[in-house]
Amino acid sequence: xxxxxxxxxxxxxxxxxxxxxxxxxxxxxxxxxxxxxxxxxxxxxxxxxxxxxxxxxxxxxxxxxxxxxxxxxxxxxxxxxxxxxxxxxxxxxxxxxxxxxxxxxxxxxxxxxxxxxxxxxxxxxxxxxxxxxxxxxxxxxxxxxxxxxxxxxxxxxxxxxxxxxxxxxxxxxxxxxxxxxxxxxxxxxxxxxxxxxxxxxxxxxxxxxxxxxxxxxxxxxxxxxxxxxxxxxxxxxxxxxxx
Amino acid sequence: xxxxxxxxxxxxxxxxxxxxxxxxxxxxxxxxxxxxxxxxxxxxxxxxxxxxxxxxxxxxxxxxxxxxxxxxxxxxxxxxxxxxxxxxxxxxxxxxxxxxxxxxxxxxxxxxxxxxxxxxxxxxxxxxxxxxxxxxxxxxxxxxxxxxxxxxxxxxxxxxxxxxxxxxxxxxxxxxxxxxxxxxxxxxxxxxxxxxxxxxxxxxxxxxxxxxxxxxxxxxxxxxxxxxxxxxxxxxxxxxxxxxxxxxxxxxxxxxxxxxxxxxxxxxxxxxxxxxxxxxxxxxxxxxxxxxxxxxxxxxxxxxxxxxxxxxxxxxxxxxxxxxxxxxxxxxxxxxxxxxxxxxxxxxxxxxxxxxxxxxxxxxxxxxxxxxxxxxxxxxxxxxxx
Amino acid sequence: xxxxxxxxxxxxxxxxxxxxxxxxxxxxxxxxxxxxxxxxxxxxxxxxxxxxxxxxxxxxxxxxxxxxxxxxxxxxxxxxxxxxxxxxxxxxxxxxxxxxxxxxxxxxxxxxxxxxxxxxxxxxxxxxxxxxxxxxxxxxxxxxxxxxxxxxxxxxxxxxxxxxxxxxxxxxxxxxxxxxxxxxxxxxxxxxxxxxxxxxxxxxxxxxxxxxxxxxxxxxxxxxxxxxxxxxxxxxxxxxxxxxxxxxxxxxxxxxxxxxxxxxxxxxxxxxxxxxxxxxxxxxxxxxxxxxxxxxxxxxxxxxxxxxxxxxx
Numbered sequence: 001x002x003x004x005x006x007x008x009x010x011x012x013x014x015x016x017x018x019x020x021x022x023x024x025x026x027x028x029x030x031x032x033x034x035x036x037x038x039x040x041x042x043x044x045x046x047x048x049x050x051x052x053x054x055x056x057x058x059x060x061x062x063x064x065x066x067x068x069x070x071x072x073x074x075x076x077x078x079x080x081x082x083x084x085x086x087x088x089x090x091x092x093x094x095x096x097x098x099x100x101x102x103x104x105x106x107x108x109x110x111x112x113x114x115x116x117x118x119x120x121x122x123x124x125x126x127x128x129x130x131x132x133x134x135x136x137x138x139x140x141x142x143x144x145x146x147x148x149x150x151x152x153x154x155x156x157x158x159x160x161x162x163x164x165x166x167x168x169x170x171x172x173x174x175x176x177x178x179x180x181x182x183x184x185x186x187x188x189x190x191x192x193x194x195x196x197x198x199x200x201x202x203x204x205x206x207x208x209x210x211x212x213x214x215x216x217x218x219x220x221x222x223x224x225x226x227x228x229x230x231x232x233x234x235x236x237x238x239x240x241x242x243x
Numbered sequence: 244x245x246x247x248x249x250x251x252x253x254x255x256x257x258x259x260x261x262x263x264x265x266x267x268x269x270x271x272x273x274x275x276x277x278x279x280x281x282x283x284x285x286x287x288x289x290x291x292x293x294x295x296x297x298x299x300x301x302x303x304x305x306x307x308x309x310x311x312x313x314x315x316x317x318x319x320x321x322x323x324x325x326x327x328x329x330x331x332x333x334x335x336x337x338x339x340x341x342x343x344x345x346x347x348x349x350x351x352x353x354x355x356x357x358x359x360x361x362x363x364x365x366x367x368x369x370x371x372x373x374x375x376x377x378x379x380x381x382x383x384x385x386x387x388x389x390x391x392x393x394x395x396x397x398x399x400x401x402x403x404x405x406x407x408x409x410x411x412x413x414x415x416x417x418x419x420x421x422x423x424x425x426x427x428x429x430x431x432x433x434x435x436x437x438x439x440x441x442x443x444x445x446x447x448x449x450x451x452x453x454x455x456x457x458x459x460x461x462x463x464x465x466x467x468x469x470x471x472x473x474x475x476x477x478x479x480x481x482x483x484x485x486x487x488x489x490x491x492x493x494x495x496x497x498x499x500x501x502x503x504x505x506x507x508x509x510x511x512x513x514x515x516x517x518x519x520x521x522x523x524x525x526x527x528x529x530x531x532x533x534x535x536x537x538x539x540x541x542x543x544x545x546x547x548x549x550x551x552x553x554x555x556x557x558x559x560x561x562x563x564x565x566x567x568x569x570x571x572x573x574x575x576x577x578x579x580x581x582x583x584x585x586x587x588x589x590x591x592x593x594x595x596x597x598x599x600x601x602x603x604x605x606x607x608x609x610x611x612x613x614x615x616x617x618x619x620x621x622x623x624x625x626x627x628x629x
Numbered sequence: 630x631x632x633x634x635x636x637x638x639x640x641x642x643x644x645x646x647x648x649x650x651x652x653x654x655x656x657x658x659x660x661x662x663x664x665x666x667x668x669x670x671x672x673x674x675x676x677x678x679x680x681x682x683x684x685x686x687x688x689x690x691x692x693x694x695x696x697x698x699x700x701x702x703x704x705x706x707x708x709x710x711x712x713x714x715x716x717x718x719x720x721x722x723x724x725x726x727x728x729x730x731x732x733x734x735x736x737x738x739x740x741x742x743x744x745x746x747x748x749x750x751x752x753x754x755x756x757x758x759x760x761x762x763x764x765x766x767x768x769x770x771x772x773x774x775x776x777x778x779x780x781x782x783x784x785x786x787x788x789x790x791x792x793x794x795x796x797x798x799x800x801x802x803x804x805x806x807x808x809x810x811x812x813x814x815x816x817x818x819x820x821x822x823x824x825x826x827x828x829x830x831x832x833x834x835x836x837x838x839x840x841x842x843x844x845x846x847x848x849x850x851x852x853x854x855x856x857x858x859x860x861x862x863x864x865x866x867x868x869x870x871x872x873x874x875x876x877x878x879x880x881x882x883x884x885x886x887x888x889x890x891x892x893x894x895x896x897x898x899x900x901x902x903x904x905x906x907x908x909x910x911x912x913x914x915x916x917x918x919x920x921x922x923x924x925x926x927x928x929x930x931x932x933x934x935x936x937x938x939x940x941x942x
Binding site for chain 2: 650747
């Protein structure tokens, strides 16, 4: 077995399909695993009891300071984070509410969280996050960061029946979301040509950042109520459980 | 979970997520958190690490394009502008109104040689350059320089406005002398002996030869094309600096009217070509004003409590940021642009523009002029190094 | 019809300058510099990725100036440049949502735009895309589509924009415009665009089968008596006449050609007797060899960009 390169570039042969499974960032051609993106090569060992082949993948993340593969991926962010994660089924996304209708709410996806970004932050994470920030700031010319550039973001719908798991029949959309709220949701389907479908029917999903009518950031009070710390007035939302 | 939440103080969301996510979800709060100094005696630092009046590193490179009469690449941080100046000829015979408008040059044919800086000549200059469209700047953003701008589409509103700002600044600063663009012809004097060849036509002193009056046969038209290759905020400063550097680099070939061919001919001899003699060095500095409370503007009208309003206005926080990057531009409405030149160490304000809000007052503008004059020194050095 | 969205010059239009040295006898005109390189020797080029941080991926490619151009730059004598050196900036935006008008697509939809800067060539170019630019865009799209693994990016689009800051010459500037027929410079521009775009796509971390690079070969005849010979990476300014030329987009790992464009008459090639190939076969092989050469620089640039992003962390 020939040794694996530490960094691969597209079209580089990494190994035979007899020894490896092809993971993300690779493709198979004539019984061999080839890299399809440029980046560090990572081998994920198969679970010992299955006695299966290890999986080869080319990582999109750029941190290799941590030798153990799990730590390396858990605390880092992509060097080009802007577009490279498409929402997929079961992805957790952070999205801004852009429209609330009787039967559905329209949201614009701001961030697709993968397992790496949803992990709690530790020391090394903060370091690599600085790099992420640098790219975000320079990129920001980028109407992406303007609140009115929704054409550049993936759009999604939260249907009335996907808002919460209980009392589905009593959902009033106006009392669940307001335009401008930031929602944590989970993708349930790729949907049609223009919208993904997402659900908030879990305790950890729902509104997690919202401003009151007076314009102040609110804090969660119950699973269906948030409060303005200055005016003391409560507003109803489908609230995500805070960490 | 409800009980844990009710206990109390709203936890700032920044603690539960990495700053990059916070920057994306709550950009305004993120930038404000950065600008608010931890203690009152410390200066504000922007999210990009710069001080409020600090510009990004600027580099200028000229003459790298093969097919332009003058060219420059200017980088201000991550914003890149490429400018190419191309000179083409406008024959006076092609100008429909030429017979009428040529009057001034006929009246005082010697004036241009004697009093280059006289006021009448300045006005004449401006008129001719403007009336005949001798300077043609066009800025293009359709280069994929930012994700929101579709390539192949007609110029966006931003591109059109930047092109016009550059055009009007070229006109108001009188940067280019009309005389550099004129191609004169001295018709042969058949009374006296024919001592000059057509190539020397423009050097001949008309008064001495006393023959037919010399006339303008053509003008150079300068096509000034600016491509913004990378757009990371403050496109105007970069575009203007690139225009300035490219014009300073521009060489026009020696050209004369050839009576036999009835056309203008040029010499390709590098030694005969002349550079433009520009008037001054006007340098643009742009700023934006970030308001600490984005909603303050409209809420002032909603809450009728005058006392509170006054207090609010006093505590209303604002930061004037020099050379904003794209992130900051996206979060601010109010813009200011100051164009200054320096003559014998004295700062001259060439243009001052401010729009989009009422937070920047006259005191602030005075400070901005000082900052701009400092910027002038820095950019002048960059322009002269290349 | 004046374009109201742009600043227009004088309404009557302007004329490009005419140089007296061209009008008069040819004696004053400097001779063209003939090719100094070996027939199989490629021009050097500079390629760097990630220079435009506002894009998901970007690259900049610049050909080394020819000997004549380098000499003219360091010691300028004439205002007429002897040749031209390609300069291309490429940006990649995406994957991003498709516009609402576009129907569902399970694959990544590729859009390519090629635009010349107005000052890119000897003749001033307009701001509106002309047919050559559209044509180049289509050829480029074909070249790249074969390399991208499009099904990994459902219902999203990728915009690839190339700005030609400086183009290639179609012929030596002193030759009359009609002495050769085709716009040979376009082939060099396309080859450069393919290589630059491939680097930018790799920089954007879009899944590809392989890095795809462009290469050009041509049959040239420098004097009328001999049969045209094969040269790689032709600079049209260095030859009296180009009979035929070919550009390929080539993926070396799979030995696959994703785009092929052959122009002119390739029947009269001067090949060795033992060589059983026909003219166009030799031409395509030559272009593939040129693309292999370009691929080494492309590979280095992509490796370097990955190494750079490692160093930053």
